[in-house]
Amino acid sequence: MIHRRDFLKFAATLAAVFGLDALPEPVLAALKKIDPEAVPKLIYLQGLSCTGCSISLLQAVAPSPLTMITKYSQLVFHADLSAISGAKALDLVDKYLSGQAGEYFLAVEGAIPEAMPEACYLGDKPFAHYLEQAAKTMSGAIAVGACACDGGIPAAEGNPTGAIGLKEFYRKRNLTGKLVINVRGCSVHPDWVWYTIINLVKIGAPELVNDAPKLFFSRKVHESCPRYHDFQEEIFAKKLGDRGCLFKLGCQGPDTYADCPTRWWNGGRTWCIDSNAPCIGCASPSFARRKDFPFYRIGEVNK
């Protein structure tokens, strides 16, 4: 008889190779039936990061962050919340990553300094070491935020560390057997991560588009923008602080997949464009990458 754990690994491998849609129905169904008692243990590790995604996760409203880490998942280790530190903390992480403490999901915030391993250390080992170890033992991984998905700000043009995202790191190491879900954004919206975890617990692996949960990343910001009407009527903001469509100030909504216009931020009270601030494309894989592609085009409006 095949063990459930092996089966999940197998199914995840299939999913990674063929895409979830290609899985046979019975396999997909089994993948969806995760025992609610056995909530996924989360090992949350940070690489080249600013902790903004972790802080964003604490801004969740419903369910609360505490409910998320006790009921829907168990946050076994997180550098910002864990009581334990030092050698004992490393021991805890090692017990999981070496496969001795049972199944777990890896959550990664931050990029990996591929060209400069010394640029990120945890204990006496480079960050990359832990990711290599986890690739063999984890059930799957969630890349939390722009840096973990695609390199983000640390991977901006001219960076000295050779920063890359988790999927690319695993691709370079030929460690591609496990499901890696990309949740983009700088920072992530807390709903995007927490609801992905609830999806994992209640249904199974979420449907992905461009490696990211389709539920949140299938439409462009521009498509659902409340100012789309302004765009059609050619009512454009001419300077920062103006109302109207922000396209001519550099808004990257037409090129960014995210549900910000319908979800809004910080408890649904606000979001960038409602505050007359152009979308800077923080959920785009190429966020902040090029020097010759600035966030704003304020000088071009009247040309």
Place this chain on the structure above:
Amino acid sequence: MKVDLGPITRIEGHLNVRTTIDNGVVTEAQCMSEMFRGFEIFLKGRDPLDAQQITQRICGVCPYAHAIASSYAQENAYKIQAPANGRILHNLIQGANHLYDYLLHFYQLSALDFVDVTAILKYTGKDEELLAVKQWVQAELSRKKAFPAAPFLPRLSGQYINDPELNIGALKHYLEAMTMERKANQAAAIFGGKFPHSTAIFPGGCTQEARIDLIAAYQALIREVRDFIRDKYIPDVVAVAGLFPEYWKIGVSRGGFMSYGLLPMTPDPQGKQLFAAGALLDGQVTPVDFGQITQDVKYARYSSASGRTVRDSEITPAAGKEGAYTWSKAPRYGGKMMEVGPAARVLVDYHQGNNPDLKALVDKCAGQAQITPQELNSVLGRHLCRALQAAVIADFLLAETERLDPGAPTMAELAIPESGEGFGATEASRGALLHYLKIEKGKIAKYECVVPTTWNASPRDDQGQPGAMESALIGTKVATPEEQIESVRVVHSFDPCIACAVH
């Protein structure tokens, strides 16, 4: 014996502290910041207006402080000033961020150093939230799990609070504080666009309008947070201080103090501020001169020249540099080691008699605790200074909302010059934050950030003077050298942020 305390948790980022212990006392400490991204390198050649966005990503805990410092620097370089509304909105956004950050620091990052979480098992009350936590902990402990009740257990060995009622009260406040932090951030994001990483803060003001509906929502949220600060946060800090009075004498840094001042009360950010700027050395406060700041790199992983001023700064990473033990540079003021942060902010302001409300609060609390203001340079002093500032800032923010002129402009018009330079200085929650920007051919030619934890987690300088946190650790008595909860409490009192320190 040598003991590594890292990875130190409940801080931002990748910090190890290498301690030397002789007869149960820390005799040497090295702060080792272990994450480097190279912001100053990849900012070069970018559009100047990218800077307040990119530099916010230095730190997702205090991004707004970086947005403000960058905006001030750009305003100086562009020779513009925010309209009155714009400056007030900057303050409302940044001030609310301070409130959240102080609560996060005391409850989520520090409380578990003192509070006994297992006391929840003795809870007999009817509070639903606490009962849910109790049931969860019970269920966790009854299962045969590798690490039950993580991330709250396991923990370092040491003396925790004994009184079950105090413990349970603190745990309740731990949970409530998370809601209050969210509300403070919601308030900030009303004008900032979103939190973390605001998109609405710009040099010259804020793109969000000063609308009456937004103002009312902001006020309601901040009032709730202010009440929590007064009724729960300050009393909790005082209660911990009452049970651990030895920590008024532990964690004393051995240099000067510096603050750049926080929350300008005029459109000119260099005008009068809620908390005053100054450098405090040997009991004397002098105005801050950015030209006195240099950064040594003898023990940092850079091959570029040591001792450079901010305007002439250089950065060339040298990952394998012999003798270097950290990615953080060693900033010095006129060659002197300085502590920055909450205690520095209070001491610098107190010595100048700038803010009467802050002085009254300090005198009252110091009197109750039977300490002198000088003893605010300690583990408990830093905690108390945060709480007192939170109260003063919350009142100021509410008063500030009344000074907004609804409908009047919130943004100055921007034009980026072909060349220019500017300093931008403010106080992040963790202390003195300086950005410097030089523009050539319309692009960033140089960008330099000297960040609070660059000061506090500084390694030894070229003369061998330890950094503020290193000096505060030396002399600490530890009961269990392998774990050192006492040293961890010292480190936590500084609220280090390594993403900031190195960037």
